[in-house]
Amino acid sequence: MKKQLIALSLLVALGGYAQKKKATKTTLKPKSEFVTDLMSKMTLDEKIGQLNLPTSGDITTGQSSSWDIAKKIEEGKVGGLFNIKTVAKIRDVQKIAVEKSRLKIPMIFGMDVIHGYETVFPIPLGLSCSWDLKAIEQSARIAAQEATADGINWTFSPMVDISRDARWGRFSEGSGEDPFLGSRIAEAMVRGYQGKDYSGNNSLMACVKHFALYGAAEAGRDYNTTDMSRIRMYNEYFPPYKAAVDAGAGSVMVSFNEIDGIPATGNKWLLTDVLRKQWGFKGFVVTDFTGIPEMIEHGMGDLQTVSALALKAGVEMDMVGEGFLGTLKKSLDEGKVTMAEIDNACRLILEAKYDLGLFHDPYKYCDVNRAKTEIFTKTNRDIARRIASESMVLLKNDKQTLPLKKSGTIALIGPLADAKENMGGTWSVAGRLADNISLLAGMKSVAGNGAKIVYAKGSNLDYDAKFEENATMFGKTLHRDNRSHEELLKEALAVANQADVIVAAIGESAELSGESSSRTSIEIPQAQKDLLEALVKTGKPVVVVLFNGRPLALVDEEKSATAILDVWFSGSESGYAIADVLFGAVNPSGKLTSTFPRSIGQIPIFYNAKNTGRPIANKEGKFEKFRSNYIDERNEPLFPFGFGLSYTKFAYSNLKISSAKAGMNDKFSISVEVANTGSFDGAEVVQLYMRDLVGSVTRPVRELKGFEKIFLKKGEKKTVTFNLSAEDLKFYNSDLNFVAEPGAFEFYVGTNSNADMKVNFELTK
Incomplete structure (x- = not known):
């Protein structure tokens, strides 16, 4: 009888939503009252459990009960999961939480939905070059529609880091160098993901990242130290984060770098003084992947010490590190953290779940009918095609070579010409690589019977096979050709000699930019430079279709190519969208959101720099002694911020x-x-x-x-x-x-x- 009364009291406390067999939508008490009531029933272990965010490792549907994290979920030691997709799998795991755990608290499910879900849009750097806030918001709305239809309710996006160093691989994930434009895009992305509120089942909670200053890593090396003045932080790097917070973002992710000598994950000035007190942020803060234990390598102490440091600084959720789960109880006993700090973190997680409607209906995002009808639809792909064409930047167009005519013979040559797996770019984790449209397929489709398209690979990505392997991870192979460079080039020239115009599809592969893809050289790999040089020597017009996830140094290419169209990585419909621009169905309108240097030695380079007391006086690039200039290069960039040509004037x-x-x-x-x-x-x-x-x-x-x-x-x-x-x-x-x-x-x-x-x-x- 006593056990029955306890169970009944829990049902009343939870507003009656929890049912052993089935959870249904119901009316709950107001959020603050509901969460307070629930927390009064929670043990310390259950509260700490809400702060734990492991990765799923993905599971097989129907196998969740034997999965290694299942027992922790039953024990109330998991607040959410990420890297799990499909309604069937998520429903299976949610069922453990709401039917087998003591208090039946639902979990939140996250994924890196960065620039689309299965319908992939251009990489964020490419999207920003559209300068079309409505299109950018629409891309996030479609991403939210698809991800929530597949059971996901939280995305680790938008990434709003300002970057001025093209060596940094994650340049591809942001919106470039400018705080004003970056702020407007941050707002648009949050609106697109979250909608007006979470009342519907198609709103995806945003997570602004990486807070803060991650894009200013020294030497452009990922995860590296960042050091700058406060005045620069506030004027140049903070604005997009603040704009996203002001737009109502539900969560914030902490960056890996240190700030003022303290890692962001344990930086109380950053997470409490700035984010909470100055900006009034009301959501919760999550670490990046293993961000808490990584503070050990920073020299901040052992796991218990750094976990306490993170909690006291203002971190609410521990991604993968399990420092909170394993040490906070001991730290509480030893007086190194307080119960109030644990309670506050737990409350913010529970409030987010309440706002998402998970206490009203834990299976709110698990509608199999939506999953069947709202993902990778033709309508979504058509919109992705249109937005992709808007993001492309025409960098050069001598003799009005573009648009191409749908007649004669066109030679399409290059390692990225028939590389559909690469079209989505980095961080397209849910993308359907096999269904991407390659440039070769897109050109043949758009040209129809009017023009003859002949193809040759021409070269591999690079002469170094190991370099290519590192640059084509996660299934984004370029199908390396084992023939010699001479054999590939000979075939390419034979194809080129048949043509009236040559289209050279060259640049970076999808994973040559992105996380942990920093480069000391930002030129096109040498094998492709040699290919382009040989194609130019044919004397025929050469149009470079440039694939890249960062600004590149293109002095040689700008001199030799007849035209250059920067297409970034344009998503699922890349081939169609690029062909639309090449053949003139779409007039390119993209503008650069990052400055393109002439040389890597100019980095960091950005338009909104400060003057010196000895600015360069001439505009011809001539060297002047005792002026702020280079002895071996011009000061100005190859292409300035905001640059982009059109087929018209x-x-x-x-x-x-x-x-x-x-x-x-x-x-x-x-x-x-x-x-x-x-x-x-x-x-x-x-x-x-x-x-x-x-x-x-x-x-x-x-x-x-x-x-x-x-x-x-x-x-x-x-x-x-x-x-x-x-x-x-x-x-x-x-x-x-x-x-x-x-x-x-x-x-x-x-x-x-x-x-x-x-x-x-x-x-x-």
Whole structure:
């Protein structure tokens, strides 16, 4: 009888949702009251268990009861799982939690849904080059729709790290170098994933990462030390994280690097003072993979010490490390952590589950009908194709070589021409590699019967087979050809000699950028450089279709190729989307969100740098002694931030400012007329930059302050207006106060960060 009364009291405490055989949607008490009531019934072990996030290792459906983590779930020692997909598997595991554990607390299920689920969109760096916030939000919405249809309710995205060092492999996962654009994209991604709220079963909780400064790793080496001033943090690196938090992101992931000598995972200033107190973040913080035990190698102490450090700093969930699970009880006994700290962490995890609706219905995301009808649909793939074509950047187009004609013979040559497994790029973990569309397949489909497409591989990714193996992991093989380079080249030239124009599909493989893919050279691998040189020597037009996950040094390619189209890694529909642009069905409109250096020696290079007291005076790239320049290279990049060509021409005119002076409480606007003066309809990204001429601290030479993507038919003209106020002129001063200072400003409008149309402005007291 006593046992029956205990069971009955638990059912009442949990709002009546838990049922032995079946969990159904029900009405619960308000969140705070519900969670408080539940926690009053939890043991210390169960509370600590909610902070534990192991990886599933994936399981076979129907085998979950014999799986090694199953016993921990039954004991209430697992708060969530990641790297598990399909409704059948997730339902099977959730069943253990809600039917076999004492308090029947449901689990949260996460996955790296980075740029699409099974329908894969361009890598985030490519997406950012669309400068189309609606398209970016739509890509996240579709990713959420598909992932939640497969049982997942939490994604480790968006990655909003600012990066200015192209050696860093994870450049591919972010939105480039600019904090303003990065902030707008962060907001769009959070909105896309989470929707307006979690009331439906198609909202995916976002996890902003990597907090913080991960993209500034020294030497561009992954997981390496980061060190910078606070004023730089606040002005240049923090804004996208804050924008995502302000947009309502449900969780934040801590970065691997240290900040001010303390690893981010144990950095209380970062996780409590900044994230909680200054920004008002209400969600929970999760470590990155084994982030807590990795602090041991940083020299912060043993597992018990670093686990306590992380909890006290403001970490709520331990990914894979099991430092919380194994040591917090002992640390509590020894007074190294408090019960209040454990309770607070547990509460935040439970509140997130409540918000997701898992206490109302633990199987909310386990609808088999959705899984059958909402994943990898034709509609989703068609949208992915359109967005992919928007992300591509035309870097060069001599003699109007592009668009190609659907006639004659086109030679498609290169190791990435028929490489469908690579089209999704890095972190496409749920992607269907076998269903990706290769460039060869896409060109043949789009060209139809009009043009003859002839193909040769031409070269391997690189001469070094081991290098290629490391760059084609996770099933993204390039099917290395064992013939000699001479044999491959001979075949390629024979194919090229049949053609009117050559398309060279070269660059990086999908895993040559991404996590743990830092490079000391950011040039195209030598085997492909040699192939391109031989193709150019045929005297025929050579169009480079460039695959890459980072800015590359392309001085040789820019000199020799007739045209260059940067396609990044464009996702499931890559081949179709690239062919749409090559043949002119889509006019390229992408603009670079990262500066392309001439040489690796210029890195880090970015448009919104500070001036020196001895800036270079000439614009011809000539060396001047006792000026801030290189003795062996020009200062300026090969391609500036915001750069991108079109098949048409755009003319800017009639730049106006509504008022040359305005006060702190006034608004003002800047307008410009943009006309399509070319022969094609097309889209243009109109960009607004500012320079604060005098400040209490040094200010960047330019800062992006607005942009608008407009579509113009040939011959059409539109006026673009940017509405501004003193709020848009603010920055963090040396006291880390967010201020706008009276004084003189310059505003520039144009097609990239080198825009030269200018108006002057004065902000008055």
